[in-house]
Amino acid sequence: MDDNKKPESKEQGGQNLGGVVLTEAQQRARRSRSVAIAVALLVLVVLFYVMTLVKGPAVLVRPL
C-alpha cells in the first residue's frame, strides 16, 4: 500500500458517508502524536503532584 497516497472518502454500499480514511502513514503519525500528548499530560500531572509535596502547606500561600 502506498503510504503517501491521499485519503479517500469512505464509501459504503455506493453511499458516500463523508468520512475520511487515513492512510497507514497518517495512522502511524496520529498514533505517535497521541502517545506524545499523553506522555506530556502525565509529566504535567506528576510535576504538579511532586511540586505540591515539595511546597507543603506553603502551596496554599499565593501572594501576587
Place this chain on the structure above:
Amino acid sequence: MSLISEGANVGRPGGANLVDQGRYDAALYEPSIAEVGDYIALLKPRVMSLVVFTALVGLAVAPGSLHPITAFTALLCIAVGAGASGALNMWYDADIDKVMTRTARRPVPAGKVKPGEALAFGLTLSGFSVVTLGLLVNWVAAALLAFTIFFYAVIYTMWLKRSTPQNIVIGGAAGAFPPMIGWAAVTGSVSLEPIILFAIIFFWTPPHFWALAIYKKSDYGRAGVPMLPNVAGDAHTRLQILLYTLILAPLGVSPWLLGYASALYGAVAVVTGGAMVLLAVQVYREASPADRACRHLFAFSILYLFLLYAVLLVDRGWGGLIARVAA
C-alpha cells in the same frame, strides 16, 4: 457538519457545500502526517539547549536557595517557553525559511507540519510554560518568560526581522533574557548581576550573527531579509562587528571587576575576550568578502560565550547547586 464532510459532498445535486462555493482548500483539511520528531524540530532544540544552559547559570549564581525540583521545574518551563517561541517563529517565517538553504528543510516549509498546527503548538506551549512557571515557581520569572516569548515572536519575528538591518541587535534581547529568568526564579527579583549577564549575551549577538550574515549574504538576499551586510554592505558590517566586540570584551570581564566572579573567571574572560577582539580585527582587515575570517569569528564566538558562562557556573554556581541538592 464538519468542513471535511462538507467538502466531501462533491457532486451532490443541489448541495451548497464549500466546494461549490469555492471555499474548500483540500490541502488545508488533509489529515496531518506530522511525526513527533517534526514537532520537536519546531522547538529548535539546539537553540533551546543554549537557553537552558544560560538559564541554569543565572539560576545557579543567584543568591538564596531553591529546592532542586523547583529548579528543575523552572528550567523545564524556560526550555518549553523557548521552544514555543521557536515554533511561533517557524510558523510566521515559513515563507522566508522556504527560500533559504539553511532553513528549507524545517517542518513547515518542508510541508510536514501545517502552519496552523505550528501556530497552535506554539501558542499552547507558551501558555502552559508561563502559567506553570508562575504557579510552581514565581510570577516575576513567569512575567519575564512571557515577555521573552512576546519579544521573540512579535517584536523580532513579526516586526524587526523584515523591516530593519538592526533586527538582530534589538531582537538579540530575546536570547539574552534566559539568565535573568533563571535569577528571578530564585530571587523573585532582578538586580545588577543578571543585567550584566543579559548585557553580555546582548552585545555578543551582533558580532555572532553578522559574521554568519556576511558569508550567508546571498541566502538572506534571496529571502528579502534586510540583514546589515545586504543593506549597508560588507565594509560597514565588519566595522560594526569590530565596534560591538570592543564593547563585548570588557563587558565579559566586568563580573570579575565588580567582584561577582573569581580571578579564574577574570583570566578566562580576558584571554577569550582578547581572542574575540583579534578575530574581529581580522574580519575588519581581511579583503572582501572576508568569509574565512567571519567563519572563524562565528565559530569562536560560540565557544567564547560557552566558556564565560561555564566558568561562571563552576566558579559561582556549582558549589551552590551541590549544596542545594545535598540539603
